[in-house]
Amino acid sequence: MADENNKNEKELTEEQRMSRRRFIKNSGLAAGGLVVGGVAGGLIPWGGTKHDNKTQNAAQKETRKDYNHALMFFTQAEFKTVEAAVERIFPTDENGPGAKDLGVGYYIDHQLAGSWGFNARDYMQPPFYHGEKSQGYQGRMRRREIFRIGLKEMQNYSQSKYKKNFEDLTEDQQDKVLKDFEGDKVNLTTISPSGFFDMLRSSVLEGAYSDPLYGGNKDMAGWSMREYPGDQMGYTNIIDKDFQKIKPQSLQDHM
Amino acid sequence: MVKKLPKVDVVVVGVGWGGGIIASELTKKGLKVVGLERGAERHTEDYYMVHDELRYALRYELFQDLSKETVTFRNNEKIRALPMRQYGSFLMGDGLGGAGVHWNGQTFRFLPYDFEIRSQTVDRYGKNKIPKEMTIQDWGITYDELEPYMDKFEKMAGISGEENPLGGKRSDKYPTGPMKHSPQMDMFEKAAKKLNYHPYTAPSANLSEAYKNPDGIERAACQYCAFCERFGCEYGAKADPVVTVIPVAQKTGNFELRTHSNVRRILHKGGKATGVRYIDTTTDEEIEQPADIVVLTAYVFNNTRLLLLSGIGTPYDSSTGTGVIGKNYAYQVSQGGATGFFKNKKFNNFAGAGALGMEFDDFNGDNFDHSDLKFIHGAGIRLYQSGERPIQNNNIPRGTPTWGKEFKQNSIKYANRTLKIAAQGACMPHQHHFLDLDPTYKDNYGDPLLRMTFDFENQERELAKFMAQKCTEVMKEMGADHIDTMQELGPYNITTYQSTHNTGGVIMGDDSGTSAVNNYSQMWDMDNLFVVGASSFPHNSGFNPTGTLGGLAYRAAEGILKYHKSGGQLA
Ligand SMILES: Cc1cc2nc3c(=O)[nH]c(=O)nc-3n(C[C@H](O)[C@H](O)[C@H](O)COP(=O)(O)OP(=O)(O)OC[C@H]3O[C@@H](n4cnc5c(N)ncnc54)[C@H](O)[C@@H]3O)c2cc1C
Numbered sequence A: 001m002a003d004e005n006n007k008n009e010k011e012l013t014e015e016q017r018m019s020r021r022r023f024i025k026n027s028g029l030a031a032g033g034l035v036v037g038g039v040a041g042g043l044i045p046w047g048g049t050k051h052d053n054k055t056q057n058a059a060q061k062e063t064r065k066d067y068n069h070a071l072m073f074f075t076q077a078e079f080k081t082v083e084a085a086v087e088r089i090f091p092t093d094e095n096g097p098g099a100k101d102l103g104v105g106y107y108i109d110h111q112l113a114g115s116w117g118f119n120a121r122d123y124m125q126p127p128f129y130h131g132e133k134s135q136g137y138q139g140r141m142r143r144r145e146i147f148r149i150g151l152k153e154m155q156n157y158s159q160s161k162y163k164k165n166f167e168d169l170t171e172d173q174q175d176k177v178l179k180d181f182e183g184d185k186v187n188l189t190t191i192s193p194s195g196f197f198d199m200l201r202s203s204v205l206e207g208a209y210s211d212p213l214y215g216g217n218k219d220m221a222g223w224s225m226r227e228y229p230g231d232q233m234g235y236t237n238i239i240d241k242d243f244q245k246i247k248p249q250s251l252q253d254h255m
Numbered sequence B: 001m002v003k004k005l006p007k008v009d010v011v012v013v014g015v016g017w018g019g020g021i022i023a024s025e026l027t028k029k030g031l032k033v034v035g036l037e038r039g040a041e042r043h044t045e046d047y048y049m050v051h052d053e054l055r056y057a058l059r060y061e062l063f064q065d066l067s068k069e070t071v072t073f074r075n076n077e078k079i080r081a082l083p084m085r086q087y088g089s090f091l092m093g094d095g096l097g098g099a100g101v102h103w104n105g106q107t108f109r110f111l112p113y114d115f116e117i118r119s120q121t122v123d124r125y126g127k128n129k130i131p132k133e134m135t136i137q138d139w140g141i142t143y144d145e146l147e148p149y150m151d152k153f154e155k156m157a158g159i160s161g162e163e164n165p166l167g168g169k170r171s172d173k174y175p176t177g178p179m180k181h182s183p184q185m186d187m188f189e190k191a192a193k194k195l196n197y198h199p200y201t202a203p204s205a206n207l208s209e210a211y212k213n214p215d216g217i218e219r220a221a222c223q224y225c226a227f228c229e230r231f232g233c234e235y236g237a238k239a240d241p242v243v244t245v246i247p248v249a250q251k252t253g254n255f256e257l258r259t260h261s262n263v264r265r266i267l268h269k270g271g272k273a274t275g276v277r278y279i280d281t282t283t284d285e286e287i288e289q290p291a292d293i294v295v296l297t298a299y300v301f302n303n304t305r306l307l308l309l310s311g312i313g314t315p316y317d318s319s320t321g322t323g324v325i326g327k328n329y330a331y332q333v334s335q336g337g338a339t340g341f342f343k344n345k346k347f348n349n350f351a352g353a354g355a356l357g358m359e360f361d362d363f364n365g366d367n368f369d370h371s372d373l374k375f376i377h378g379a380g381i382r383l384y385q386s387g388e389r390p391i392q393n394n395n396i397p398r399g400t401p402t403w404g405k406e407f408k409q410n411s412i413k414y415a416n417r418t419l420k421i422a423a424q425g426a427c428m429p430h431q432h433h434f435l436d437l438d439p440t441y442k443d444n445y446g447d448p449l450l451r452m453t454f455d456f457e458n459q460e461r462e463l464a465k466f467m468a469q470k471c472t473e474v475m476k477e478m479g480a481d482h483i484d485t486m487q488e489l490g491p492y493n494i495t496t497y498q499s500t501h502n503t504g505g506v507i508m509g510d511d512s513g514t515s516a517v518n519n520y521s522q523m524w525d526m527d528n529l530f531v532v533g534a535s536s537f538p539h540n541s542g543f544n545p546t547g548t549l550g551g552l553a554y555r556a557a558e559g560i561l562k563y564h565k566s567g568g569q570l571a
């Protein structure tokens, strides 16, 4: 099976898409017994002809408007700052698009508008005490509040240091501001500068690499850059092989 | 007003691995069992959109909702315990199947040494090898006694594997053959053999082939889909209580499952459990379920917490080392590893399965001489390929920037050019590591949260450092161009994921003065109360816990059936 390595990308992708019949054959699942799996129960997660047509139409998508790209939480002004900051954290380069073009700003906006922004599944009961680092976040503020204050403080710091808004600074100056937040060099009474920076940084990675359904990773370009195939049905055919480049798929491809 | 229901033979609290096994074994023998599970029901069909890293791995879709209940934590008794407000170090299961839904399926057996750790350590190295505050004790059962039950668990789950050359004696081989080997596993195997170690394909609950188990349950083979740990399996290929033991219990007609049922107290009178009181979380109605036998299978934390809340057993006192409930909380040391960066080799890091890997145990348990070492026990040294998803895995050489241009370039370059060798290190109990009730923080029903007092000690620091060197040697042999080795194990930190291998709190033994349950998981202080789970481990080994836990659950089921017939203490 060594020639597998030489197959082109398209063929391999086809190979990945198993039909129901093929899957059941591969898994050796026979009839009878007490059957429990979803596939055996008549549900095949993905594959089939419908979705093949869809990928062929992918090119046409480019020209369409992205209705997901509007704001739920940030003001226009805040959004400008966010886009400038995320681009410094994950800039455009010869590998491909940076955070701005990947839609990371929209991703963060949408996340802050939802349950994550409200810390809906975190323990937020008082009393609130200052703890050790090993004990984790102990504040009463929710992520959306921290973010909003953090952006404001970034503007204040940029103004006091360079007399300009963050988004109008040179790249080096922007990096300096971000570094000062990262290293807690900024004196704030409201929030932890490094705590805000860490949240910003991790949400950039989330926005660059989560499924495009969340508003970032536009056209799966984040995945393509690092040769990550996204959401494939399985890798039985390549797990024992050398590196294979596989065209990414998203959850949309399985609808 | 508490609504009182008709009495049943057995009530099981929590329906994950432990609860599922107990329910299936007892209902098969005709006992009427009610299973109370605080979370929702789950099905394989729920996982149609499961290949979503953000939702499942970073937003913790399948885990306990911390806004309702968490634990509090402090590194030592001198500081104030504070709630774990967000997830980090470990992830608690919630809902039908418990953590058995979103586990990896790495299914090991502890070593014979583990079960007799104190006597064997003293025999080989003398009493002074054990520091005064290290409260290790024998388990009250030997490996050989537990072997048939671990075998039973493996056959139920269909574990795929090959024999560990340095493991305990097996009565039978694994029910299914080992998983496929990826190129990096072959590299690890070759390097380990060259260094005269004894690598083997790690035992896996992700099926290597289709399998029909002794209960008649049929499951499909794993597709190496790489969305395993923290995710549910859309193929039913991963052994999970929902696709193994629970349907067996349901088919008997003797099992009544009630989801959204959060148990708050074990009721008891005159030294006997009489049932449990729980809350229907959809209506807030309080309900009493009387039963002849009560079984706690609510994971380490709630097994311990429910006993403390219900006033059963003697709470542990860390100042004197007396009492038992909450004693010997332990964890694991997973930091002592090495990361290798390859300039010219690329791997399918995006592919994998939760339990796909190779391991060797030459430095686990007492498989090596500790005479000149400042620690006992050891670690499994392993290379796993469970699928590197891109948000959580951004591999960059240590000391390089963590954001900006260089970060982007490195993280993209190394995404498929990095391999990791990890040491899963044992963790020894300590007089001042324990679980009790928090004096301040409450759950959403007003009950005190469980408080954890835990840190890494010298034992763990020395162990991690030693193992990191061993991992590095193997990585060198594998030909990495650059290797990052763990330098110092810092203090235990609850914010970074390490493992959900928490142990202790309701430990087993052969003496009611130093342990809470006997080797059938039966409470010394209450004959008709059984507490099943890793809560009964007196220490934690250098392996994942569930293979051993599964064996103990099958043994507990046998004990419950015995007790149901003739009563009394079983050991
Ligand atoms: C991400 C992850 C990966 C893992 N990987 C591995 C691995 O590879 N190998 C391995 O050996 N182990 C692994 N584990 C650990 C493994 O999942 C556990 O050892 C195992 O599931 C424990 O079984 P249990 O029955 O004791 O608890 P659980 O499976 O957690 O079940 C406990 C159940 O009790 C319920 N419950 C709790 N409190 C109450 C209450 N008050 N009332 C009603 N119900 C309640 C919970 O909702 C839950 O459903 C992993 C765990 C996690 C989280």
Ligand code: SF4
Residues within 6 Å of the ligand: B205, B206, B207, B221, B222, B223, B224, B225, B226, B227, B228, B229, B231, B232, B233, B234, B235, B236, B237, B238, B352, B353, B354
């Ligand atoms: S890796 Fe295998 S066992 Fe795990 S979820 Fe995917 S198919 Fe299931």
